[in-house]
Amino acid sequence: xxxGLNIEGYRCFESFRMEGLVxxxxxxxxxxxxxxxxxxxxxxxxSGGDSEVLRSHAYRxxxxxxxxxREHTRVNLxxxxxxxxxxxxxxxxxxxxxxxCSVEVSVGPMSQDAQVPTELIGRDxxxxxxxxxxxxxxxEFTPKQMASNPNxxxxxxxxxxxxxxxxxxxxxxxxxDGPPHAFVSGDSVWPKSLPEMWDRVLEGRREAQxxxxxxxxxxxxxDIVFPSGDPRSLSRLAVPRILVGLxxxxxxxxxxxxxxGFRHFLSLCLAMSHAEGGCLLVDEIDTGLHxxxxxAMWKLVIETAKANNIQVFATTHSLDCVNGLAMMCxxxxxxxxxxxxxxxxxxxxxxxxxxxxxxxxxxxxxxxLR
Amino acid sequence: MKENAGATPQLHVEGQDDLHTIVHxxxxxxxxxxxxxxxxxxxxxxxLSNLIRRMPAAILVATDRPVGFVLDTDTTPKKRWGQVRExxxxxxxxxxxxxxxxxxxxxxxxxxxxxxxxxxxxxKTDGGTLETLLRSLVPTKDRLWQHAESSTGDAKTALGAKxxxxxxxxxxxxxxxxxxxxxxxxxxxxxxxxxFNDDSPQAMAFLxxxxxxxxxxxxxxxxxxxT
Numbered sequence: 001x002x003x004g005l006n007i008e009g010y011r012c013f014e015s016f017r018m019e020g021l022v023x024x025x026x027x028x029x030x031x032x033x034x035x036x037x038x039x040x041x042x043x044x045x046x047s048g049g050d051s052e053v054l055r056s057h058a059y060r061x062x063x064x065x066x067x068x069x070r071e072h073t074r075v076n077l078x079x080x081x082x083x084x085x086x087x088x089x090x091x092x093x094x095x096x097x098x099x100x101c102s103v104e105v106s107v108g109p110m111s112q113d114a115q116v117p118t119e120l121i122g123r124d125x126x127x128x129x130x131x132x133x134x135x136x137x138x139x140e141f142t143p144k145q146m147a148s149n150p151n152x153x154x155x156x157x158x159x160x161x162x163x164x165x166x167x168x169x170x171x172x173x174x175x176x177d178g179p180p181h182a183f184v185s186g187d188s189v190w191p192k193s194l195p196e197m198w199d200r201v202l203e204g205r206r207e208a209q210x211x212x213x214x215x216x217x218x219x220x221x222x223d224i225v226f227p228s229g230d231p232r233s234l235s236r237l238a239v240p241r242i243l244v245g246l247x248x249x250x251x252x253x254x255x256x257x258x259x260x261g262f263r264h265f266l267s268l269c270l271a272m273s274h275a276e277g278g279c280l281l282v283d284e285i286d287t288g289l290h291x292x293x294x295x296a297m298w299k300l301v302i303e304t305a306k307a308n309n310i311q312v313f314a315t316t317h318s319l320d321c322v323n324g325l326a327m328m329c330x331x332x333x334x335x336x337x338x339x340x341x342x343x344x345x346x347x348x349x350x351x352x353x354x355x356x357x358x359x360x361x362x363x364x365x366x367x368x369l370r
Numbered sequence: 371m372k373e374n375a376g377a378t379p380q381l382h383v384e385g386q387d388d389l390h391t392i393v394h395x396x397x398x399x400x401x402x403x404x405x406x407x408x409x410x411x412x413x414x415x416x417x418l419s420n421l422i423r424r425m426p427a428a429i430l431v432a433t434d435r436p437v438g439f440v441l442d443t444d445t446t447p448k449k450r451w452g453q454v455r456e457x458x459x460x461x462x463x464x465x466x467x468x469x470x471x472x473x474x475x476x477x478x479x480x481x482x483x484x485x486x487x488x489x490x491x492x493x494k495t496d497g498g499t500l501e502t503l504l505r506s507l508v509p510t511k512d513r514l515w516q517h518a519e520s521s522t523g524d525a526k527t528a529l530g531a532k533x534x535x536x537x538x539x540x541x542x543x544x545x546x547x548x549x550x551x552x553x554x555x556x557x558x559x560x561x562x563x564x565x566f567n568d569d570s571p572q573a574m575a576f577l578x579x580x581x582x583x584x585x586x587x588x589x590x591x592x593x594x595x596x597t
Binding site for chain 2 (some may be wrong): 030343345347348349352354358361362365366367368369370
């Protein structure tokens with residue numbers, strides 16, 4: 001479990017340090033403070049420097065460009081670096097304390113003898129000179145775990161990823177090697193990941209646990225079903241077709257009828273199930289949830305994280321979410337040591353962290369932690 | 371690029387009387403304290419021990435805004451400041467041996483904003499409390515005050531009134547308020563009703579500290595301290 005994190009030159013952070021990381025860590029701070037950036041950084045670190053994680057977060061942020069008559073989408077990685085610019089020698093560095101690894105990402109020149117795929121030669125959008133994005137990983141990840149991850153990406157001078165290795169896949173939660181990790185954004189997990197996560201729930205016979213967890217926000221829930229069907233429908237639907245059975249109802253309803261909070265919470269529950277023994281990252285953890293369920297939500301997250309050896313990083317802007325965490329701590333003294341809040345402000349080069357009892361005391365004193 | 375708006379700065383005080391006194395004192399000086407316009411949120415901590423205990427956390431999480439603390443001196447400024455100084459040290463900030471008479475304003479290393487401490491009523495009076503500040507705002511030569519003060523003393527010495535000696539001023543204050551046009555108004559409302567003045571040297575020094583710490587422009591007209 002990470003106890004600390006050091007960052008250099010990554011996105012908005014020139015130099016930043018987090019200490020006092022525990023089982024469940026809630027990141028707070030104003031808009032633009034860098035909370036989501038930190039989540040993504042931890043995700044990249046805990047993935048063992050998986051380039052797919054970098055690319056998927058850039059894509060989710062809309063850091064893309066469009067090329068050609070068919071407007072092919074190219075992920076642009078220049079924004080990973082300070083000043084949103086990329087040049088030979090650009091670098092950033094992430095390092096965890098107490099486990100995990102350190103990752104250095106640097107930009108270097110393309111070697112003279114690089115084999116340029118013939119289909120790319122002469123295409124305007126791939127005008128040379130190109131450069132190399134090198135991902136160097138040091139630490140606990142074994143060569144086997146790293147073998148499936150390309151440790152180099154080809155980039156145009158503007159930072160667009162040149163797809164010479166393999167097509168980009170935008171589902172960073174599906175690695176089979178290394179510690180598991182899952183990222184839930186404010187828009188929930190990548191929709192196509194939900195059925196994959198559900199399959200793993202079925203394999204582990206944990207569907208009853210997921211339903212039980214979902215009753216935190218819907219007490220009448222009886223079951224959740226992912227119907228089989230034409231896999232092509234997945235690509236046409238923003239959200240996969242999921243049916244929900246409620247007590248007293250003769251037919252199951254589409255999950256979309258249950259509201260965004262239900263979908264987000266299901267994503268959270270499935271991601272927790274997926275991240276056993278690994279790392280869970282949740283942006284805007286309270287999305288769509290009424291304040292009255294937030295304490296129960298925290299209890300579920302913390303107990304699940306403790307029982308299944310998951311380290312959780314989450315963000316919020318919500319006072320209700322912070323108060324819900326404090327209420328959970330007050331009601332469950334045995335879980336207090338599992339929790340910390342980290343105030344993020346890049347005006348200073350480190351986070352400010354409060355642990356369980358201090359969180360309760362500060363919230364009782366209406367001290368503004370956000 | 372303009373920075374995103376952060377949280378409203380907080381002033382942490384002991385109790386509700388401190389809250390309402392400061393709110394109405396500020397409003398008497400033209401500082402709007404309604405929702406949406408007030409420059410600071412005033413947060414009562416319930417007790418002095420809560421306030422002192424929570425100081426380090428409140429200072430450290432205020433990474434992007436000033437934060438202030440108003441405490442009764444109660445004993446001697448030296449003793450109270452000693453407690454405060456120990457809590458300030460936990461933040462990494464440096465505090466002087468004694469509380470400056472213009473109020474303390476300091477900064478945690480690397481932080482862009484200040485934090486401050488004020489000991490009621492003026493950072494130098496032994497046994498000072500909120501009531502000491504309010505006493506300074508009772509109109510001079512107010513005959514009712516003189517009567518309230520002597521009556522309260524007589525009630526204690528001759529009639530066995532049960533308030534403790536250190537609460538003599540508080541008892542006198544409530545006695546005096548009981549004889550106003552609207553009897554028994556709480557401190558803040560009594561300031562709003564103009565039963566109190568708003569410009570004693572102690573009050574002006576306090577407002578200067580508040581204005582400087584939180585950058586309240588409306589308090590820029592408060593005259594500088596005279597030596």
